[in-house]
Amino acid sequence: xxxxxxxxxxxxxxxxxxxxxxxxxxxxxxxxxxxxxxxxxxxxxxxxxxxxxxxxxxxxxxxxxxxxxxxxxxxxxxxxxxxxxxxxxxxxxxxxxxxxxxxxxxxxxxxxxxxxxxxxxxxxxxxxxxxxxxxxxxxxxxxxxxxxxxxxxxxxxxxxxxxxxxxxxxxxxxxxxxxxxxxxxxxxxxxxxxxxxxxxxxxxxxxxxxxxxxxxxxxxxxxxxxxxxxxxxxxxxxxxxxxxxxxxxxxxxxxxxxxxxxxxxxxxxxxxxxxxxxxxxxxxxxxxxxxxxxxxxx
Amino acid sequence: xxxxxxxxxxxxxxxxxxxxxxxxxxxxxxxxxxxxxxxxxxxxxxxxxxxxxxxxxxxxxxxxxxxxxxxxxxxxxxxxxxxxxxxxxxxxxxxxxxxxxxxxxxxxxxxxxxxxxxxxxxxxxxxxxxxxxxxxxxxxxxxxxxxxxxxxxxxxxxxxxxxxxxxxxxxxxxxxxxxxxxxxxxxxxxxxxxxxxxxxxxxxxxxxxxxxxxxxxxxxxxxxxxxxxxxxxxxxxxxxxxxxxxxxxxxxxxxxxxxxxxxxxxxxxxxxxxxxxxxxxxxxxxxxxxxxxxxxxx
Numbered sequence: 001x002x003x004x005x006x007x008x009x010x011x012x013x014x015x016x017x018x019x020x021x022x023x024x025x026x027x028x029x030x031x032x033x034x035x036x037x038x039x040x041x042x043x044x045x046x047x048x049x050x051x052x053x054x055x056x057x058x059x060x061x062x063x064x065x066x067x068x069x070x071x072x073x074x075x076x077x078x079x080x081x082x083x084x085x086x087x088x089x090x091x092x093x094x095x096x097x098x099x100x101x102x103x104x105x106x107x108x109x110x111x112x113x114x115x116x117x118x119x120x121x122x123x124x125x126x127x128x129x130x131x132x133x134x135x136x137x138x139x140x141x142x143x144x145x146x147x148x149x150x151x152x153x154x155x156x157x158x159x160x161x162x163x164x165x166x167x168x169x170x171x172x173x174x175x176x177x178x179x180x181x182x183x184x185x186x187x188x189x190x191x192x193x194x195x196x197x198x199x200x201x202x203x204x205x206x207x208x209x210x211x212x213x214x215x216x217x218x219x220x221x222x223x224x225x226x227x228x229x230x231x232x233x234x235x236x237x238x239x240x241x242x243x244x245x246x247x248x249x250x251x252x253x254x255x256x257x258x259x260x261x262x263x264x265x266x267x268x269x270x271x272x273x274x275x276x277x278x279x280x281x282x283x284x285x286x287x288x289x290x291x292x293x294x295x296x297x298x
Numbered sequence: 299x300x301x302x303x304x305x306x307x308x309x310x311x312x313x314x315x316x317x318x319x320x321x322x323x324x325x326x327x328x329x330x331x332x333x334x335x336x337x338x339x340x341x342x343x344x345x346x347x348x349x350x351x352x353x354x355x356x357x358x359x360x361x362x363x364x365x366x367x368x369x370x371x372x373x374x375x376x377x378x379x380x381x382x383x384x385x386x387x388x389x390x391x392x393x394x395x396x397x398x399x400x401x402x403x404x405x406x407x408x409x410x411x412x413x414x415x416x417x418x419x420x421x422x423x424x425x426x427x428x429x430x431x432x433x434x435x436x437x438x439x440x441x442x443x444x445x446x447x448x449x450x451x452x453x454x455x456x457x458x459x460x461x462x463x464x465x466x467x468x469x470x471x472x473x474x475x476x477x478x479x480x481x482x483x484x485x486x487x488x489x490x491x492x493x494x495x496x497x498x499x500x501x502x503x504x505x506x507x508x509x510x511x512x513x514x515x516x517x518x519x520x521x522x523x524x525x526x527x528x529x530x531x532x533x534x535x536x537x538x539x540x541x542x543x544x545x546x547x548x549x550x551x552x553x554x555x556x557x558x559x560x561x562x563x564x565x566x567x568x569x570x571x572x573x574x575x576x577x578x579x580x581x582x583x584x585x586x587x588x589x590x591x592x593x594x595x596x
Contacts (some may be wrong), residue, residue, distance in 0.1 A: 099315070102325075
């Protein structure tokens with residue numbers, strides 16, 4: 001089983017407007033609400049692939065109850081006193097406008113309770129995936145604790161996190177860290193991918209996988225850099241494509257396929273997610289088609 | 299007792315941002331959530347004045363549960379299948395930007411159930427106040443039904459509504475209708491206040507009270523127009539000032555004070571609401587001070 005942690009889930013609200021003016025009252029024509037957060041997208045894609053998965057997430061308030069009620073993947077909730085955050089995206093004229101709430105203030109006691117749930121669930125897990133930002137009040141060291149707890153339980157760790165959490169995951173010896181290029185350069189204070197990946201490996205990360213968006217995906221091992229180009233001519237909604245790629249990597253890790261095949265799955269799933277209008281969904285038929293040239297069954 | 303109906307309540311969310319750009323991701327620094335809707339503001343002001351009040355409102359979904367949990371005034375909820383709407387106001391740079399959700403689609407069966415609750419509550423009421431817009435799916439004629447139900451129960455009616463609902467309230471013989479000037483002109487297809495008020499009275503309205511914002515408040519009777527200027531030199535947050543004025547009128551109706559005093563209370567409460575940053579609250583000390591020149595105890 002794969003346990004997927006979403007440290008800072010959200011209610012993702014999309015407002016469709018005809019006219020959109022700053023400083024005015026804008027009538028919303030259509031409202032969509034979805035449980036959001038990178039880890040939930042990863043869990044949804046894994047479930048869609050038929051992988052046994054458990055989403056583990058802290059939730060609070062009515063927004064948290066709403067998220068729990070909407071989740072279609074197996075999940076366990078660790079309660080928070082604060083209200084789960086909401087993200088509002090306004091679409092219509094021009095580029096989407098996004099408002100991101102800071103999220104609830106969390107306490108050490110809440111994370112201790114979360115750690116207990118995680119520990120219990122790791123007993124049955126082959127892999128722990130941690131994906132997305134941490135809420136306010138999450139102390140430094142939390143991510144390292146989770147990595148060590150997974151290893152003690154005999155599970156490997158794939159961390160798709162950024163900032164100080166990325167460095168922590170590396171230092172605690174995460175088996176795979178998967179930043180995108182911007183996150184890698186920012187966290188390691190470098191300007192070149194290879195140097196950044198080297199720094200993460202020196203800190204303790206096993207494998208550093210870097211998603212480069214339209215320029216594909218690369219894995220940095222001590223011996224080599226394996227690069228897989230992006231699937232060409234895929235247009236659509238790139239939101240959640242990185243999370244689908246993470247799901248592909250996670251499934252490949254559990255299946256024990258060679259690294260180059262794991263990266264191909266990640267690239268193909270990322271492209272298959274672009275074809276779907278909603279983050280957390282993939283076009284499974286397109287996914288199989290994208291893998292075919294490599295002769296690998298999906 | 300005063301029964302205050304809020305046909306289309308909301309979760310009022312305020313986002314404070316430092317920077318606000320359309321087409322960009324805007325980080326929200328502070329989130330405030332409050333139960334919203336004109337009738338709820340009226341009920342809160344009445345409760346603050348020590349008036350016995352019951353807020354009656356349809357609510358649905360997690361947002362509806364949240365509103366019910368936050369309400370500090372006595373209330374009864376009539377359930378909806380749809381999700382209660384949210385209104386997002388972004389404040390920071392320049393004028394506030396507002397996004398208004400359309401609200402839940404409501405059904406005839408839900409309004410029939412609401413009518414039963416209303417009928418039960420009207421048995422103990424001296425006055426019914428209906429304030430604010432109606433949600434989608436609310437059929438034409440609903441407001442007229444409520445006015446007639448109140449009269450049959452021996453209660454008077456004050457309607458602060460707009461559009462076709464304003465005409466319906468007048469036709470059903472609402473004792474007081476209280477549009478603002480723009481709502482009056484729009485609903486009656488006129489360009490002059492006096493003509494608009496005359497049209498509403500001809501349809502059946504008892505008294506037509508028009509709030510003119512900074513230009514005060516006026517009552518149109520068959521015999522005369524009584525005008526009360528706004529309290530001068532009051533700066534602050536005008537949101538909810540009209541609702542506070544409605545509360546002042548409602549209290550005056552129940553107390554049976556002369557019309558000119560009722561209007562003075564409305565004007566003073568409207569001004570006292572401007573002094574508070576939050577709709578539904580009034581500065582009671584300022585209210586008493588604003589009334590003093592007229593020698594009337596609050």
